[in-house]
Structure formats: structure tokens, C-alpha cells
Amino acid sequence: MSPKTLYDKIWDAHVAHEAEDGTCLLYIDRHLVHEVTSPQAFEGLRMSGRKVHAPDKTIAVPDHNVPTTLDRAKGIENEESRIQVDALDKNAREFGVHYYPVSDVRQGIVHIVGPEQGWTLPGMTVVCGDSHTATHGAFGALAHGIGTSEVEHVLATQTLIQKKSKNMKVEITGKLNPGVTAKDITLAVIGETGTAGGTGYVIEYCGEAIRDLSMEGRMTVCNMAIEGGARAGLIAPDETTYAYVKGRPHAPKGAQWEAALNWWKTLFTDPDAKFDKVVTLRAEDIQPVVTWGTSPEDVLPITGTVPFPEDFKGGKIEAAKRAIEYMGLTPGQKLTDIEIDTVFIGSCTNGRIEDLRAVADVVKGKKIKDGMRAMIVPGSGLVRAQAEEEGLEEIFKEAGFEWRLAGCSMCLAMNPDQLSEGERCAATSNRNFEGRQGYKGRTHLVSPAMAAAAALTGKLTDIRDLI
Amino acid sequence: MEKFQKLTGIAAPMPLVNIDTDMIIPKVFLKSIQRTGFGKNLFDEMRYNRDGSEVADFVLNKPQYRNAEILVAGDNFGCGSSREHAPRAIADFGIKCVVSTSFADIFFNNCFKNGILPIVLPQEQVDLLMADAEKGENARMTVDLEAQEITTSDGVVIAFDVDAFKKTCLLEGLDDIGKTLQKEASILSYEGKMAQERPWV
Ligand code: SF4
Numbered sequence: 001m002s003p004k005t006l007y008d009k010i011w012d013a014h015v016a017h018e019a020e021d022g023t024c025l026l027y028i029d030r031h032l033v034h035e036v037t038s039p040q041a042f043e044g045l046r047m048s049g050r051k052v053h054a055p056d057k058t059i060a061v062p063d064h065n066v067p068t069t070l071d072r073a074k075g076i077e078n079e080e081s082r083i084q085v086d087a088l089d090k091n092a093r094e095f096g097v098h099y100y101p102v103s104d105v106r107q108g109i110v111h112i113v114g115p116e117q118g119w120t121l122p123g124m125t126v127v128c129g130d131s132h133t134a135t136h137g138a139f140g141a142l143a144h145g146i147g148t149s150e151v152e153h154v155l156a157t158q159t160l161i162q163k164k165s166k167n168m169k170v171e172i173t174g175k176l177n178p179g180v181t182a183k184d185i186t187l188a189v190i191g192e193t194g195t196a197g198g199t200g201y202v203i204e205y206c207g208e209a210i211r212d213l214s215m216e217g218r219m220t221v222c223n224m225a226i227e228g229g230a231r232a233g234l235i236a237p238d239e240t241t242y243a244y245v246k247g248r249p250h251a252p253k254g255a256q257w258e259a260a261l262n263w264w265k266t267l268f269t270d271p272d273a274k275f276d277k278v279v280t281l282r283a284e285d286i287q288p289v290v291t292w293g294t295s296p297e298d299v300l301p302i303t304g305t306v307p308f309p310e311d312f313k314g315g316k317i318e319a320a321k322r323a324i325e326y327m328g329l330t331p332g333q334k335l336t337d338i339e340i341d342t343v344f345i346g347s348c349t350n351g352r353i354e355d356l357r358a359v360a361d362v363v364k365g366k367k368i369k370d371g372m373r374a375m376i377v378p379g380s381g382l383v384r385a386q387a388e389e390e391g392l393e394e395i396f397k398e399a400g401f402e403w404r405l406a407g408c409s410m411c412l413a414m415n416p417d418q419l420s421e422g423e424r425c426a427a428t429s430n431r432n433f434e435g436r437q438g439y440k441g442r443t444h445l446v447s448p449a450m451a452a453a454a455a456l457t458g459k460l461t462d463i464r465d466l467i
Numbered sequence: 468m469e470k471f472q473k474l475t476g477i478a479a480p481m482p483l484v485n486i487d488t489d490m491i492i493p494k495v496f497l498k499s500i501q502r503t504g505f506g507k508n509l510f511d512e513m514r515y516n517r518d519g520s521e522v523a524d525f526v527l528n529k530p531q532y533r534n535a536e537i538l539v540a541g542d543n544f545g546c547g548s549s550r551e552h553a554p555r556a557i558a559d560f561g562i563k564c565v566v567s568t569s570f571a572d573i574f575f576n577n578c579f580k581n582g583i584l585p586i587v588l589p590q591e592q593v594d595l596l597m598a599d600a601e602k603g604e605n606a607r608m609t610v611d612l613e614a615q616e617i618t619t620s621d622g623v624v625i626a627f628d629v630d631a632f633k634k635t636c637l638l639e640g641l642d643d644i645g646k647t648l649q650k651e652a653s654i655l656s657y658e659g660k661m662a663q664e665r666p667w668v
Binding site for chain 1: 665
């Protein structure tokens, strides 16, 4: 048999039907559903008298629109948001899928809830009407976002009509330096490949620095595969993966666990398998990074300066000009001189317990800068509970952070958590697009530790100066 | 999706060129969580005054065209966005076939997904159909998809082309999901196999 990549193996294991032209029906093991992209899909089922094919493989949770303020039990003010959440409520119950309503402590961002509950397992296919589904690739699952009509297709058939992508390998050799995190790896990769570098590919991340990451760090890396243009990112499962999965509510148990483990251990790229594209970075070369512009590829080490548009080539010159203007920066300005109004810690990129611990490590016993608006939004109700149990909540509150309930919050600002015009934010989320966090809001993407450092000093700050 | 086989009905003339998706259904109607009910807002800005009253001389408000099932339209129909709300609004109103000299690409494909047959014809034939449609409710045209022919109220027969695969889907009333469900046996057998091989999933 010819050698296969990890992606090849998972793909082959899920083809339910192949047409002559190579178009496949890919079987979907887990379908995650949230309130924004699903209402019309459920409506479509209703109109055509169809059922959800596999309700036991379908998991619904509201996250994008939900308020994260402590008083959210009183309901959602914005009418459209409320209608979407109510519709999910009704659809989840009517079609009988697994459901974590707003009132459930397990509610949270769909990409955090899936792994946390053990729904996401190695070797699975996972889809969701949301581009950051790539997160689940950290388990060695083939996971990607889909559109609303595909959501309906998966609901009705438990399959997707797909053509295979190409294979790309991103290898991070060596060991990370202190202060450098999974977020810096994933941003550095996008800085290297550009936001279109992964288009048409499924990325497999490998190398010593990836192996050394915890599951949570791996999720951070895969989460942003989409920002690099790839539909999905993958990391081969190993002992770290198994240890994370074991004992989770929906993970296999007993004899099934043994059987699963046997299969999972075959999920790696064969030694001579062919990749269509290879990118290699040395972990030692990666520094704590920030984004200066309005595309995730606008990445620089924190020690750098705002670039001059002329430093770029072609269409990027105009784009850089526009970005610098939008961001209210001056070329040549030191990144560490950029003053910050707001810090947002959360999202499916960095809203897990280890992210919060990293923040606590930096801010413990300290106070955030006067006038700073700083918000911590745990990725799920369970992350929140865990943080409270570990005493992190106290540390955050004493330092001056707002301690919120779980949801997407200011990652996309669909709920009231938004930046105002010109407000500048250091954010642990994944997109710094124009207007992403609020009309004319300015976003700098950073790691949780760097966000915490910025909250203390009021500027973009090199975390290495604080450790 | 409803099957489209043979249709005899009233054709409404809309000679305007470049009718875009925002004219077909303005953006403000897209926030709904529903897929249906857009028919009443089809061509909203052309069809209603600010105060909600009807624009009397808009074609679909005229008594003879209120039940139109065919639209004969000007060049480049459906340009603009890829949203499926536009064809859905058309279908929801009750129009099942649109004839023009050309359509915007994405809209053209979206029509098939929503049970609408878009037909492209040369200018002189569209002119002839437009003139026939102008005659009002006594002028019923027949669109026969199987035979790929339109017959005017005067008995003139016009042949048209249609992609074979798309034709089958319309004739059988199959959307993507319908097509996939035709392979349900493969899906079920895959599931059967997996229940043995990977029961933990
Ligand atoms: S946290 Fe942000 S990126 Fe993640 S699912 Fe929510 S909106 Fe999307």
C-alpha cells in the first residue's frame, strides 16, 4: 500500500460513496450547531418534511449572540439575537439533538464545549457552520467549517459532498523560548505563509514544538489554520491527546476505549507520504508576536516597528496604507509604544483554562492600568467554574478585570460587547478585520500572556520584560 | 423541492435590464431566520410605495399579472449577491420560470436549487415572448421542460437548451439533499459497517 498522510487516512475512513468524477460523500461523525447559521437549515428540513439523520451525532449550543454579563438570565435585549437563540432552543428540542442551553453550566463556545465534553475524538470528521471548526483538528480529527446550505445537508444526510484537498505540512522544529506560546506559533505561521498560503490545503502541524504543546495549545494552533487559508489543520494524536480525552463524558469507556485507542494509534503520517507543500519554522526563531494591521498575516515580533507601506510589494502596498490608517498608527513607530484602551481575553482561540492560568500568572497581585477596560470571558461555563475553583477569579477581580459568563462575546461583537469607534484593543481572539470587534474598532491579536501584560502597562508589551 | 415538468400559466413582462438581487429582495428582509415568506417582499421597492400601498402600475400589481408563474425579463437578470433569498422570494411568490437573454451566473445556479427554471434565449425570441406576455391574462404560455419547448399563446414553439443534469434534478424535484438521499443505501451501509468497526463514534 502506498504511504498515506494523516489526512489521507481520515479521509479514506469516511468516504461513504464516491462518484466517477471523484466527488465523495464524506460521512460526518460530529455535527456541531450554533444559533447563527442553523435556523434556516432547520427551517429547510421542516419545509421538506425531513428529519435529522443522526440526532445523537448532532450537538447544539448557543454562543455567538448570548450576553456574557452576569444578569443574562433576564434574557436577550437585541431582538434578532433573541430570535436566533430562541429558534435554536426550539429546533434542538423538536429535532431531538444534544443541547446545552444558556442556563446549562456546560454551555460555552461550541469549539470549546465539543472537546470538553469528549464529543471530539481522534480520527473523526467534525463540521460546524463556523469557520473556526478547524480547532478540533488538534485531536487528529478532520474538522472544518461549512455554510448554511451544507448545515442542512449534514442534518438531513449526515454526509457532505466533498472533493479532497491537497496535503500541506507545517513543521515547527526545536523548542520554544520562554514567553512564546501556541498563539505565537500559529500567528508566526500565518505571517510566513500569508492568509491565502493554505488555500486548497489541509495542514498537518508537526515537529518537536508541536509535540511539546498541551492539547489546549494545540487547539489554539489549529483554530487559526483557517486564518492561513486552510480549511482544516491537523495534529496527529499521541499520549497527550489520549490523556486529555480519557474520562470525558462522551469519550469511549472500557473495552470500547481499548478498541478506539488501537485505531487512534494508526493515525499518523506514514514515513514516505507525500505532501504537496511543506513549510518549516524553527521554534527558537519565533518570538512573542502581535498584529499591527487588519489582516492576521500582518504579524510582527513585539520588538518590531510599524512597517512602511513601501516595504511591501504589489497590492499589499495599498492594503498596508489602508491598514495603518485604519489602525491609527505611524510607520516606524515602535510596537511597544502603542497604547491600548481595552483588553479582551477569551474566544475559541484562547478561552480555555490554561489561557486563564497564563493570564493569572502575569497579573497576580498587580493592578491593571487606570482607565483600562479589561474583560475576561471564559470559553465555557465549566472553564469559568474551574477558574473559580482555582482561585483565579479572585486574582482577576483584584487586578481589575471584569469576569464574564461564557460566550463568543467581543470576538465578533454580535452581542453588546463591542469596541467603540477608534477604541484600541489587545485581543486573544483570531480576527483583526476592520470592524470585527465593533464599527471602526482597532484590534491587535496577541497571546493571553501578552494581553495580560498590555492590561498592566496600558501598552503593547513584551511579556519577556515581565518574567 | 417541487418537481418542474410542464407548466401552463400567465407570463409577466419585465423588460428592465440588470434587475439585481437587491431589487428582487432588498437587504432589510434578509435578517429573518425563516426561508419562506419572502414572496410578499419580492421586488419590494418597485412594488410598494413608502407608506406600504401598492404601486398601481408595477406589473405584478396589475390584476392580470397577480398570479403570474412565468417572468419574461430584460438582460442580465439576477446580478448582485450570491444570497439565495432572491430566488427563494421569486419561488415563494409563485414564479417557476424566468426567461431572459442572460442571467448572472450564481443566481442562475441558485434558481435550479430552488425549483425555478431559468431559460436563456436569443434577443428576438425574448422579444417575441415579451410581446406575448404583454397581452395579459388570456395569453397563457406553456413551458415543457421534458420537450425543452416554450409554446406561446399563438401556438409558436420555441426550443431552449438546458443542462442535462440540472434538467433531471428539476424534473425529479431533487435538490442537493435529494440527490444525496438517492444514495441513502450507501450511507446506511457505511453506518452499518462503522457500527462494527468503530462503535464508539
Ligand atoms: S469565539 Fe469567535 S471565532 Fe470562535 S466561534 Fe465564537 S465568534 Fe467564532
